[in-house]
Amino acid sequence: MHESSHRNRPRNRLADETSPYLLQHAANPVDWYPWGEEALERARRENKPILLSIGYSACHWCHVMAHESFEDPASAAVMNELFVNIKVDREERPDLDRIYQIAQQMLTQRGGGWPLTMFLSPRDQRPFFGGTYFPKEARHGLPAFTDLLQRVAQFYRERGDDIAQQSAALQQAFDQLHSPPAAGDTALTTAPIRAAREQLAAAFDQQFGGFGGAPKFPHPSNIEFLLRQWRATAGADEPDLHSLFMATLTLKRMADGGIYDQLGGGFARYSVDAYWMIPHFEKMLYDNGQLLRIYAHAALATGEPLFGRVAGATADWMIRDMQSPEGGFWSALDADSEGHEGWFYVWQPDEVATLLDADDYAVFSRRFGLDRPANFEDIAWHLHVFRPEEEIAQELHIEPAEVDRRIARARQILLEARNRRVWPGRDEKVLTSWNGLAIGGLAVAARALRRADLADAASRAVDFIRQQCWRDGRLLAAFKDGRARFAAYLDDYAFLLDGVLELLQTRWRSDDLQFATELAEALLTHFEDRESGGFFFTADDHEQLMHRSRSFSDEALPAGNAIAAQVLTRLGLLLGETRYLDAAAKTLRAAWPALQHYPHAHTALLVALEEHLEPPEIVFVRGETQEAESWRDALANVYAPRRLVFAIPADASALPAAIADKKPLDETAAYVCRGVTCSAPVRSLAALVALTRS
Incomplete structure (x- = not known):
C-alpha cells in the first residue's frame, strides 16, 4: 500500500508533490495529476470528464480503494482511457474538499466522506455525478468501480444537455447557500444559547456520554460550550449542573474508552460504537489539540485527577510523537500498520x-x-x-x-x-491551522497543569510557523520537505490567531502580540465579506473555483468564522481596536439566521455570541517577570473561561497604546478591565483575587 512496496514501478506526476497522501499514489498505474492548470487544460482540450479523487493519508477506506482499484492495472487502464484523473489531499486543499463534499450531498442526497469520488465537466469543473468509496467488485449495493466508470463516461458522451441543465441548477443551489444577514435593527440575544443547550440535552447519551449513537465523535466544541454554560450559572441560586454532568460524563467515558490511547495518551478520531470502546484508529492532531484544551479546562473546573492525567498524557503524546525537531507539529498517525487497521x-x-x-x-x-x-x-x-x-x-x-x-x-x-512494533504511517506535513489548535491546547494545559515544558513546545511551534509559513504579511497553509505551499485559508488565520492569544496569556512575548495583530489585519483585508459580514473560507486573491464558501457551522473542526469572531472580540478589547469588534459583531449578524434555526450545530459561534453580549474580563499584571507570573498563576487556579490574564513584564517594549497605558508601578500591580472600563491599579494579590471574584 505504501510507497516502499512499489519501488520498481514508473512514477506518475504525483512523484513531485510534498503531500504524503499524494506520494502514496505516485507509483499507481493511474495517470494521476495534482489539481492544477495542466490537468484542467488537458481535460478541456480532449473534452474528457475529470475523475476527482479526494482523501487523506490516515484514511482507512482511502487505502482500501487505492489497493483494490488504483493499484490494479486493469482498473487504471479504464480510468486513463476515459478520464483525466486528479488526486487531491483534503488537508492541503480543504477549499476543494468543502465544495465537492457539498456538491456530493446535493447530487446524491447522502452524507459525504472520504475517499470522495467526483466526476466533473471539463469546461467548468462542475460535478455531474459522485459518491465516496466504490468497491472493485459489486457489493453492499454499490456497483463495481470499472462498470461505474464506463457508465459515467457514456452518460457524459450522450447526455450533454442533461448535464448542462443539472450543472446550472447545482450552481444556483450553491449561490443560494449564503442567507442574508439579520436586519440592522434585530437585537442579538441569548435565545440561541438556551436553545442549543436544550437540543444538546435531548441528544445526550445519559449512560455513555456524547451526543447521538454510533459512530460517536468527540465534538469538542459542544463539550466546551456546556462547561461554559455551567460556569456562567455557578453563582446562581440554581446552577446548571446538568450541563456540567453532560460535559464531564462525556469526558470521563472517553477517557475510560478505547478512543483514548490507554498506553500512549492521545485520542483516535471517533468510536465505531456508542460506548467509545473501539475507535477508527487514526490519531489526528486537530482532535488532540482541541481535546487537550478541554481536559485541561475540566481539570481546573472539577479538580478531577483523571482529567489532569489525560490532559498531561495527551500533551506528552503530541510532543513525543507528533512534534518535528524544528518545532512544527505533524498532522496524523495512520489507522493501519502492516496492512491491518488497529494492529499497532x-x-x-x-x-x-x-x-x-x-x-x-x-x-x-x-x-x-x-x-x-x-x-x-x-x-x-x-x-x-x-x-x-x-x-x-x-x-x-x-x-x-x-x-x-x-x-x-x-x-x-x-x-x-x-x-518496537511496526508503526502506523505518520503524515509529516505541518498544517498551519491544526498547529494553531495544538498551540492553543498546549498553552491552556501549560497554565492548568503548571507545566512550563508545554509552553516551550507551543512557543517553538509559533516560531516555526512564523519562520516557515509567514511570507510578506500572508500565511501559507502547509509545510513539508522544506517547502511551504498553498495560500492559507480562513482556518489557518483564525486558529493560529487564537493559539497565539492563548500563548500570550501563558508566556508574554511582545513579538507574539505583533504577530497576532498582523494576522488579524490580513484576515480583515483578504477574507471579510464586507457586504454581508463574516469571512469567506478563501482569500480575495485565491484561485477562482465554482464557489467561494462561507460557513458558520462546526464540524470536526470548529467553524473558522466562529473562532475568528471569538478572537477578534478578545483582541479588539485587548487593543481597544473597534474595527475588530465591529467585524466580530457583523459575523454574528451574518450567522444569525443559522443560529436561530440550528443553534446546536454552531456551539463555537455561540461562545462568540456570549462574549459579544457580555464582554470577557481582561486582567493586565505589570511588574517584575517572576512576581507578575505568580499573580497570573494564582488567577489561573480557577476555571474562568470569560477571563483573560496577561502577565506583562515591567520592561516589555513595543507595546501598543491600549496596553502601554497600563503602566508598571514601583511594585507589581494589576488592572482589571470589563468591556472598555478599567479599574485603578490593584496593588496586592489578595485585592486582585477579591476583585475578580466579585
Whole structure:
C-alpha cells in the first residue's frame, strides 16, 4: 500500500508533490495529476470528464480503494482511457474538499466522506455525478468501480444537455447557500444559547456520554460550550449542573474508552460504537489539540485527577510523537500498520502476561478487560477500562494506591514493547491551522497543569510557523520537505490567531502580540465579506473555483468564522481596536439566521455570541517577570473561561497604546478591565483575587 512496496514501478506526476497522501499514489498505474492548470487544460482540450479523487493519508477506506482499484492495472487502464484523473489531499486543499463534499450531498442526497469520488465537466469543473468509496467488485449495493466508470463516461458522451441543465441548477443551489444577514435593527440575544443547550440535552447519551449513537465523535466544541454554560450559572441560586454532568460524563467515558490511547495518551478520531470502546484508529492532531484544551479546562473546573492525567498524557503524546525537531507539529498517525487497521494498538493476553510480572498482570488484566472475551474483531483485545480500581483493590486485598502503582508500571513496560512494533504511517506535513489548535491546547494545559515544558513546545511551534509559513504579511497553509505551499485559508488565520492569544496569556512575548495583530489585519483585508459580514473560507486573491464558501457551522473542526469572531472580540478589547469588534459583531449578524434555526450545530459561534453580549474580563499584571507570573498563576487556579490574564513584564517594549497605558508601578500591580472600563491599579494579590471574584 505504501510507497516502499512499489519501488520498481514508473512514477506518475504525483512523484513531485510534498503531500504524503499524494506520494502514496505516485507509483499507481493511474495517470494521476495534482489539481492544477495542466490537468484542467488537458481535460478541456480532449473534452474528457475529470475523475476527482479526494482523501487523506490516515484514511482507512482511502487505502482500501487505492489497493483494490488504483493499484490494479486493469482498473487504471479504464480510468486513463476515459478520464483525466486528479488526486487531491483534503488537508492541503480543504477549499476543494468543502465544495465537492457539498456538491456530493446535493447530487446524491447522502452524507459525504472520504475517499470522495467526483466526476466533473471539463469546461467548468462542475460535478455531474459522485459518491465516496466504490468497491472493485459489486457489493453492499454499490456497483463495481470499472462498470461505474464506463457508465459515467457514456452518460457524459450522450447526455450533454442533461448535464448542462443539472450543472446550472447545482450552481444556483450553491449561490443560494449564503442567507442574508439579520436586519440592522434585530437585537442579538441569548435565545440561541438556551436553545442549543436544550437540543444538546435531548441528544445526550445519559449512560455513555456524547451526543447521538454510533459512530460517536468527540465534538469538542459542544463539550466546551456546556462547561461554559455551567460556569456562567455557578453563582446562581440554581446552577446548571446538568450541563456540567453532560460535559464531564462525556469526558470521563472517553477517557475510560478505547478512543483514548490507554498506553500512549492521545485520542483516535471517533468510536465505531456508542460506548467509545473501539475507535477508527487514526490519531489526528486537530482532535488532540482541541481535546487537550478541554481536559485541561475540566481539570481546573472539577479538580478531577483523571482529567489532569489525560490532559498531561495527551500533551506528552503530541510532543513525543507528533512534534518535528524544528518545532512544527505533524498532522496524523495512520489507522493501519502492516496492512491491518488497529494492529499497532491491540494485544493478546498471553503476550501481555509474558511482559508483566504476575502481580502487575493480575491488576492490569482486570482493569483493561484482558480477562474477558476479545473485543476487537473477535481475535484481539483493545485496551478499555472495564473495572474501577477500588473494586480491583478489594478483590486482590491491596491498597488502591498499589493498584495505581502497578498500572503505571505496566503501562510503561507495554508502551516500550508497543514502540518496537511496526508503526502506523505518520503524515509529516505541518498544517498551519491544526498547529494553531495544538498551540492553543498546549498553552491552556501549560497554565492548568503548571507545566512550563508545554509552553516551550507551543512557543517553538509559533516560531516555526512564523519562520516557515509567514511570507510578506500572508500565511501559507502547509509545510513539508522544506517547502511551504498553498495560500492559507480562513482556518489557518483564525486558529493560529487564537493559539497565539492563548500563548500570550501563558508566556508574554511582545513579538507574539505583533504577530497576532498582523494576522488579524490580513484576515480583515483578504477574507471579510464586507457586504454581508463574516469571512469567506478563501482569500480575495485565491484561485477562482465554482464557489467561494462561507460557513458558520462546526464540524470536526470548529467553524473558522466562529473562532475568528471569538478572537477578534478578545483582541479588539485587548487593543481597544473597534474595527475588530465591529467585524466580530457583523459575523454574528451574518450567522444569525443559522443560529436561530440550528443553534446546536454552531456551539463555537455561540461562545462568540456570549462574549459579544457580555464582554470577557481582561486582567493586565505589570511588574517584575517572576512576581507578575505568580499573580497570573494564582488567577489561573480557577476555571474562568470569560477571563483573560496577561502577565506583562515591567520592561516589555513595543507595546501598543491600549496596553502601554497600563503602566508598571514601583511594585507589581494589576488592572482589571470589563468591556472598555478599567479599574485603578490593584496593588496586592489578595485585592486582585477579591476583585475578580466579585
